[in-house]
Amino acid sequence: MADRTDENTLGGRIARYAKVGTAMGGLAARVAGERFLGIKLEREAHAAELREALGGLKGPLMKVAQILSTIPDALPQEYVQELQQLQADAPSMGWPFVKRRMQAELGPGWERRFASFERTAAAAASLGQVHRAVGLDGRPLACKLQYPDMQSAVDADLRQLKLLFSVFERYDKAISTRQIHDEIAERLREELDYAREARHIALYRRMLADEAHVHVPEVVPDLSTGRLLSMVWLDGTKLLTYRDAPVEVRNRLALHMFRAWYVPFYEFGVIHGDPHLGNYSVRPDGDGINLLDYGCVRIFPPRFVKGVIDLYTAIRDDDEELAIEAYRTWGFADLRRELIDVLNIWARFIYAPILDDRTRTIADGKVGAYGRETAQTVHAELRKVGGVEIPREFVFMDRAAVGLGSVFLHLKAEINWYRLFQDLIHGFDADALAARQAAALAEAGLG
Numbered sequence: 001m002a003d004r005t006d007e008n009t010l011g012g013r014i015a016r017y018a019k020v021g022t023a024m025g026g027l028a029a030r031v032a033g034e035r036f037l038g039i040k041l042e043r044e045a046h047a048a049e050l051r052e053a054l055g056g057l058k059g060p061l062m063k064v065a066q067i068l069s070t071i072p073d074a075l076p077q078e079y080v081q082e083l084q085q086l087q088a089d090a091p092s093m094g095w096p097f098v099k100r101r102m103q104a105e106l107g108p109g110w111e112r113r114f115a116s117f118e119r120t121a122a123a124a125a126s127l128g129q130v131h132r133a134v135g136l137d138g139r140p141l142a143c144k145l146q147y148p149d150m151q152s153a154v155d156a157d158l159r160q161l162k163l164l165f166s167v168f169e170r171y172d173k174a175i176s177t178r179q180i181h182d183e184i185a186e187r188l189r190e191e192l193d194y195a196r197e198a199r200h201i202a203l204y205r206r207m208l209a210d211e212a213h214v215h216v217p218e219v220v221p222d223l224s225t226g227r228l229l230s231m232v233w234l235d236g237t238k239l240l241t242y243r244d245a246p247v248e249v250r251n252r253l254a255l256h257m258f259r260a261w262y263v264p265f266y267e268f269g270v271i272h273g274d275p276h277l278g279n280y281s282v283r284p285d286g287d288g289i290n291l292l293d294y295g296c297v298r299i300f301p302p303r304f305v306k307g308v309i310d311l312y313t314a315i316r317d318d319d320e321e322l323a324i325e326a327y328r329t330w331g332f333a334d335l336r337r338e339l340i341d342v343l344n345i346w347a348r349f350i351y352a353p354i355l356d357d358r359t360r361t362i363a364d365g366k367v368g369a370y371g372r373e374t375a376q377t378v379h380a381e382l383r384k385v386g387g388v389e390i391p392r393e394f395v396f397m398d399r400a401a402v403g404l405g406s407v408f409l410h411l412k413a414e415i416n417w418y419r420l421f422q423d424l425i426h427g428f429d430a431d432a433l434a435a436r437q438a439a440a441l442a443e444a445g446l447g
Helices: 010-037 043-054 061-068 077-089 095-106 150-171 178-191 194-207 247-268 302-317 320-330 337-355 372-385 392-411 417-425 430-444
Strands: 114-117 128-135 140-146 228-232 270-272 280-282 289-291 297-299
Touching: 095 140, 095 228, 150 178, 178 392, 194 228, 194 247, 194 270, 194 297, 194 430, 247 270, 247 280, 247 289, 247 302, 247 392, 247 417, 247 430, 270 392, 297 392, 302 320, 302 337, 302 392, 302 430, 320 337, 337 372, 337 392, 337 417
Parallel strands: none
Antiparallel strands: 114 128, 128 140, 140 228, 270 297, 280 289
């Protein structure tokens, strides 16, 4: 059944444009004024105003804020910090909303299809909220219900994001955001399709079937639709509760996280593109992780995975020709000498832990936000050499690397990352990966 509020309505778009446009337009104008006219901007105060103005909105703006935090200098840090709080502070929708939405998805007698269904949401996120329930078979369930009018929200927010990007590019030519915007748009629109997310979950259950310490939820198809996703509940606690656990416990959790992300990538060419702290939890026994939320999944062609390994080899062996070929494979164009030198700064940072055959922390004793100092250096150098257009396929791969690095930094994990990586890529064969990928995608209904 369809709910009319899910249509991409003109009224929904106009209402969204009005509120998002006012807030984001104010941000663009103030930042542009600071850069062009020397107008002093009290960034912290205005960033807080921006969050307050947008705080009542549901939708992709919260996801966009997380993504922007990994693009060097796309927004001043004060804004990124405030916008990231939108997701953490998002209030849940009330019971009258839930009843209407559940009836729209499962029909008038929807409550009889559950042994129980909690009225208060267990979690509220950017595109939907999660309710605990119990199935008629007695299994505990997590029911993820999409908010109304999300198609209008996505359309409006992406238009405003494009406007904001264009303002920044007028005064800063370091990074062309065209392909970044296109990639964000495609992934966000996919996240609206919960039936697709169910297929992503099936894919991950196949890819991680041999990983005993990584747990993927099981979908309940009879209680799921395009805007309702019902899964068997996975018990767990927040990862950060283990920050002060014994080092061997933290190391085990980091190992499980590493394999949860990179076994799918190096064996199947697939990556979970949303590695923030809310998307995984630690099992009750403390020796396993739950991998949650499969809306943002990126499938790469085998050539891209080979390019990642080729660039590692090029950096390790100081092989300039192989590095150039790897960058071309990733989609970088106009590879001038100066640009290659700048790209290599970032590559050496990303690959540093897996070039070093010893036990170490991911940042090797450095303090501060993971990658921020290097990102600022790269951004400044890109301005000097005339800028770069970031290829679409690079966006979420880079985000995963930085996001996971931040997780490992929080855990203070001490691991031989080099050995973990070598175990993953040993005997790599792009043709074999292509065959595994095709079989796994077909089995999950994504082929």
